Amino acid sequence: xxxxxxxxxxxxxxxxxxxxxxALLPLKMTFDDGGAYALLGxxxxxxxxxxxxISGLVTPSQGTVQFGGTNVTGQTPQxxxxxxxxxxxxxxxxxxxxxxxxxxxxxxxxxxxxxxQRVGRIAEMLEMSGQLNQRAAGLAADAKQKxxxxxxxxxxxxxxxxxxxxxTVIDPHLKxxxxxxxxxxxxxxxxxxxxxxxDQVEALTFADQVVVMTRGRAVQIxxxxxxxxxxxxxxxxxxxxxxxxxxxxAVGNGGSVRVAGHDLAIPxxxxxxxTGPLTLGLRPEYVTLAExxxxxxxxxxxxxxxxxxxxxxxxxxxxxxxxxxxxxxRLSPQxxxxxxxxTAWFAIVGPHTCFxxxxxxxxGATI
Amino acid sequence: xxxxxxxxxxRVGPQTHLYxxxxxxxxxxVTVLLGATQAGKTTLMRVMAGLDTPTKGxxxxxxxxxxxxxxxxxxxxxxxxxFINYPSMTVADNIASPLKLRGEKNVNGRVxxxxxxxxxxxFLKRLPAELSGGQQQRVALARALAKNAPLMLLxxxxxxxxxxxxxxxxxxxxxxxxxxxxxxxYATTEPTEALLLGGYTAVLxxxxxxxxxxxxxxxxxxxSIRVARAFSDPPMNLVAAEAVDGAVLLPGGMRFPAPLPADxxxxxxxxxxxxxxxxxxxxxxxxxxxxxxxxxISGSDTFVHVDTPVGELVAQLTGVxxxxxxxxxxxxIHPAQAYVFGAAxxxxxxxxxx
Numbered sequence: 001x002x003x004x005x006x007x008x009x010x011x012x013x014x015x016x017x018x019x020x021x022x023a024l025l026p027l028k029m030t031f032d033d034g035g036a037y038a039l040l041g042x043x044x045x046x047x048x049x050x051x052x053x054i055s056g057l058v059t060p061s062q063g064t065v066q067f068g069g070t071n072v073t074g075q076t077p078q079x080x081x082x083x084x085x086x087x088x089x090x091x092x093x094x095x096x097x098x099x100x101x102x103x104x105x106x107x108x109x110x111x112x113x114x115x116x117q118r119v120g121r122i123a124e125m126l127e128m129s130g131q132l133n134q135r136a137a138g139l140a141a142d143a144k145q146k147x148x149x150x151x152x153x154x155x156x157x158x159x160x161x162x163x164x165x166x167x168t169v170i171d172p173h174l175k176x177x178x179x180x181x182x183x184x185x186x187x188x189x190x191x192x193x194x195x196x197x198x199d200q201v202e203a204l205t206f207a208d209q210v211v212v213m214t215r216g217r218a219v220q221i222x223x224x225x226x227x228x229x230x231x232x233x234x235x236x237x238x239x240x241x242x243x244x245x246x247x248x249x250a251v252g253n254g255g256s257v258r259v260a261g262h263d264l265a266i267p268x269x270x271x272x273x274x275t276g277p278l279t280l281g282l283r284p285e286y287v288t289l290a291e292x293x294x295x296x297x298x299x300x301x302x303x304x305x306x307x308x309x310x311x312x313x314x315x316x317x318x319x320x321x322x323x324x325x326x327x328x329x330r331l332s333p334q335x336x337x338x339x340x341x342x343t344a345w346f347a348i349v350g351p352h353t354c355f356x357x358x359x360x361x362x363x364g365a366t367i
Numbered sequence: 368x369x370x371x372x373x374x375x376x377x378r379v380g381p382q383t384h385l386y387x388x389x390x391x392x393x394x395x396x397v398t399v400l401l402g403a404t405q406a407g408k409t410t411l412m413r414v415m416a417g418l419d420t421p422t423k424g425x426x427x428x429x430x431x432x433x434x435x436x437x438x439x440x441x442x443x444x445x446x447x448x449x450f451i452n453y454p455s456m457t458v459a460d461n462i463a464s465p466l467k468l469r470g471e472k473n474v475n476g477r478v479x480x481x482x483x484x485x486x487x488x489x490f491l492k493r494l495p496a497e498l499s500g501g502q503q504q505r506v507a508l509a510r511a512l513a514k515n516a517p518l519m520l521l522x523x524x525x526x527x528x529x530x531x532x533x534x535x536x537x538x539x540x541x542x543x544x545x546x547x548x549x550x551x552x553y554a555t556t557e558p559t560e561a562l563l564l565g566g567y568t569a570v571l572x573x574x575x576x577x578x579x580x581x582x583x584x585x586x587x588x589x590x591s592i593r594v595a596r597a598f599s600d601p602p603m604n605l606v607a608a609e610a611v612d613g614a615v616l617l618p619g620g621m622r623f624p625a626p627l628p629a630d631x632x633x634x635x636x637x638x639x640x641x642x643x644x645x646x647x648x649x650x651x652x653x654x655x656x657x658x659x660x661x662x663x664i665s666g667s668d669t670f671v672h673v674d675t676p677v678g679e680l681v682a683q684l685t686g687v688x689x690x691x692x693x694x695x696x697x698x699x700i701h702p703a704q705a706y707v708f709g710a711a712x713x714x715x716x717x718x719x720x721x
Contacts (some may be wrong), residue, residue: 042529043500171404171556176601180661180672187692198529204664204687224664228687241666242534285667285685307583308562310642310683330667330685333720 002159004031004192008063010049016061023049025217026063031160033068034190036183038203041213041239048164050213051196055162056080067159083161085152087168089144093137097128100136101150108155122150125185142170146178153185160192167202179205200240212236228283229352234359237281246287246327248318248348250280252355260319262298264349271355271362279356284313286352287329289344296349300327302338312337316344368429368517368550369394370415375424377410377574384410387424388576390569395547397566399582400554402597406571408554412520415552417441428518444516444549446524450503452495458482458506459491465514481509485539501532508536512543519549523556537563558600562586570594587720592712595638601670603706604644604680606637615707619676623653624702625716631707635715638706641670643718644682645699652699655680662690673698 009016009026016022024046031037039047052058053065056077064073072080083104091100101119110118123129126146131139136147145166152161167175183206186193197203203210204224212220212227212235219233220226231237237245251258252275256265259280271278290297300316312331316338317324329346331337338344355362370392377385385407392398400408413419414426417438426434433441444465452461459478466474482488485505487498495503504524511519524540525533541564544551555561561568561582568582570589578585578594589595595603608623609616610631615623623637648654657675664670669688672681673696682698690696707716 042531176663179663183661183663200530201663201665204666205662225687225689228666239531239666242530244531244666283667306563306565308559309583309586310640311685313563 002068002192003033004054004160004194005066005069006030006050006054006063008053008060008065010046010053010058010060010062012061014061019216022216024053024060027218029211029218029221031192031194034192035209036186036193036195036207038195038197038207038210039213040197040200040203040210042198044215045213046216047196047198047211047213050211051162051164051194054160054194055082055084081157081159083152083155083158085148085161085163085166087165089141089148089169091136091144091147091151094135096133096135097123097139097147098132100147101132101154104151104155108157118154118156122154125153125188126150126181142174142178145169149178149182153189153191156189156191158191160194163193163195163197165197165199166195167197167199175202182206200242204240212239214239230361231281231354232361234279234281234356237283237354241283241285243284243313243328245281245283245354246325246348247356248280248282248325248327249323250278250355252276252278257349257355259348260298260323260325264296264298266296266349266353277357278362279359280348281354281356282348282350282352284328284330286350287327288347289329289331289335289338290347292345294345294347297345297347299343299345302340302342302344304340305337307333314338314344316346369427370518370550371427372411372414373425373427375411375414375421375426377407377414377419378422384574385414385421386575390576390579392550392552393567394550397541397544397551397553397564398579399561399564399566399568400552400571401556401558401561401568402571403556405573406597407574408571409522410574411571412445412522412552412554415518416443416445416520442514442516442518444511444514444519446504446507446511446519446521448523448526450495450500450507450527452503452506452510454495457492457494458487458498461495461506462509462513465510477513481513484512484543485509501528501536504528505536508540515548517549519551521551521553523554525560526556541565558586558598561598568598570597572597588714588717589706590714592636592638592708592714595706595708595714599640601641601681601683604639604641606639606677606680608635608637608677609633610635610707617677621653621655621677623705625705625707627707628715631709631715634710636708636712638708639680639700639704640718641681641683643700643704644680646671646682646684646688646696648697648699649701651703652701654697654699656695656697659690659692659694659696661692662688671696 007028010024011022041047053060056075064071102115105115195206211218214235220236227240248259252271256263300318302316304315306313314329316327318327372390374387376387402408414421417436420435425432462478463474466477487505565582568585569579570577572593578590586598610627613627615625615637617623655675657673660672660674662671669684671690703719709715
């Protein structure tokens with residue numbers, strides 16, 4: 001196991017000049033020994049490139065990769081001692097479950113009694129002890145993927161285990177179980193795990209620290225709470241949460257912000273030096289219904305009210321004409337829900353409100 | 368279109384893919400086919416489309432028996448999981464193909480209109496392979512809409528997209544469907560997707576049609592434990608219990624008040640959705656303490672798994688909450704939000720909300 005330090009950038013073509021030339025813009029990050037990390041972002045954001053650089057499948061065009069203080073930039077995955085789990089099961093159909101799990105250990109000449117013990121432990125964690133002597137060929141896709149996970153986790157001496165969207169082929173209700181297994185396994189085995197996904201649930205559940213990426217850039221590294229409460233970049237606000245954060249154009253003016261023609265009072269300290277054009281960000285979970293003309297509230301026209309079972313999702317427009325912006329509110333059913341066509345007042349300024357300038361969070365005291 | 372399935376049954380060799388079922392789709396509305404993989408969703412859609420002839424039963428379209436009439440002789444639009452476009456044609460030609468086939472006038476105008484609706488107008492001159500997955504699926508959707516067919520079948524159309532794209536496209540689709548021009552059938556494995564699409568939901572499980580009705584109603588009043596299971600994400604909390612003197616006796620001896628039918632006795636199952644369990648007490652709540660086994664976090668909710676004396680329970684809490692594995696937590700359940708199912712899995716008591 002090793003602490004992983006990255007200080008690098010990557011471009012697939014020579015002599016990159018502008019940001020667009022980079023698959024990965026210059027970044028510096030450290031993955032602590034025994035930590036669980038996720039690289040989260042939409043397709044094309046650079047997360048797989050970053051994973052491949054960590055594994056050694058791709059050599060960064062500039063900078064270095066260090067494992068435990070040793071420069072491994074030029075080393076292969078084998079030399080780096082990395083275990084990998086891919087989207088689709090990579091197992092031997094003709095072997096039994098036990099033989100599949102034992103394979104990475106046998107390859108390394110681990111003693112038979114040690115193999116038996118380790119395979120038993122992994123099988124127990126994955127709840128596959130009853131299937132150890134079954135041939136892999138007859139198993140369902142999710143069971144096969146469980147074996148792949150087991151093969152990735154079976155060696156104790158790896159520098160890190162890398163996962164590339166490992167739950168893609170799994171049915172939603174089984175995903176619950178496997179996400180949970182992975183978390184428990186990390187708790188027990190304390191391996192360094194790096195997990196690539198576009199799925200926020202997998203990333204936020206699995207990882208202690210999530211690296212949110214967009215367009216070759218790591219825009220925030222943080223735990224679930226930081227990404228939810230204080231997105232440092234509008235992309236994080238948008239990408240984390242379903243639906244994501246609401247964004248409304250605003251103008252800061254010392255003790256107030258002007259949104260869609262309404263001056264809403266806020267403590268001046270909240271904006272720091274934030275006067276002038278800003279973006280107000282507030283998650284749908286924190287938008288609440290308010291009395292007309294209440295402090296920090298403005299009127300919006302409801303265009304859709306969806307009954308999502310445990311709550312209502314209300315979509316409304318703030319502002320008029322071409323400047324109108326959509327805003328969503330997640331409302332508990334224990335109140336009167338406004339209907340499409342209604343004009344309702346919504347409170348949008350409070351401790352959970354964030355302000356952004358040029359997509360970056362404006363730091364200020366919380367309200 | 369009014370589409371009616373009468374005693375439809377589908378068998379392949381010794382295997383039954385669909386058990387006899389009757390289903391009359393609400394015309395010009397969305398019907399969601401909800402079920403896990405292998406539940407029979409695709410099989411049922413193929414029968415509706417005319418891609419497959421059912422082993423038994425009849426398909427009635429607008430009053431006419433179309434059983435066995437092949438798909439090309441029916442007016443049906445389909446969208447699949449995979450993004451299917453003509454690879455050698457531009458995006459514009461892809462969307463135009465059904466219009467040209469029908470000899471429509473003002474093809475360019477219609478193409479532009481559909482492209483605008485699906486936000487692909489900048490790509491009209493490109494080939495599908497030059498687009499991202501989400502854009503390719505938009506092209507396939509635009510082509511399906513161009514057909515203007517009275518029946519539109521979508522088989523998990525968003526499953527291969529990133530969830531943000533899925534969110535965006537689902538929203539646009541639900542607005543398009545709301546125009547009420549076509550009868551739409553939409554297959555999904557995800558309960559939340561069904562709720563977001565609204566309309567009507569048919570719950571399928573292992574080749575059986577279990578329940579059909581307005582989506583929110585099926586969600587609130589699942590007629591059986593199987594429906595409740597299929598229509599809950601995360602899975603509904605189920606606790607094996609006993610009906611004794613008008614109350615539900617939980618393992619460990621706790622009494623859970625419930626308006627049981629007079630004749631209810633013996634084994635029952637208590638069902639509580641994760642979203643109905645909180646960590647702050649309300650008037651009349653039943654409290655259960657336990658140990659945190661895991662906290663899962665979606666962007667908007669925290670799902671905390673707790674080992675309690677009645678078994679493991681999952682609570683869904685809005686927002687991001689930090690829990691330490693192993694810490695003690697008390698869960699609160701309001702009796703009015705619980706379900707009770709009989710020994711045969713039939714619904715005895717539905718949640719009355721709050």
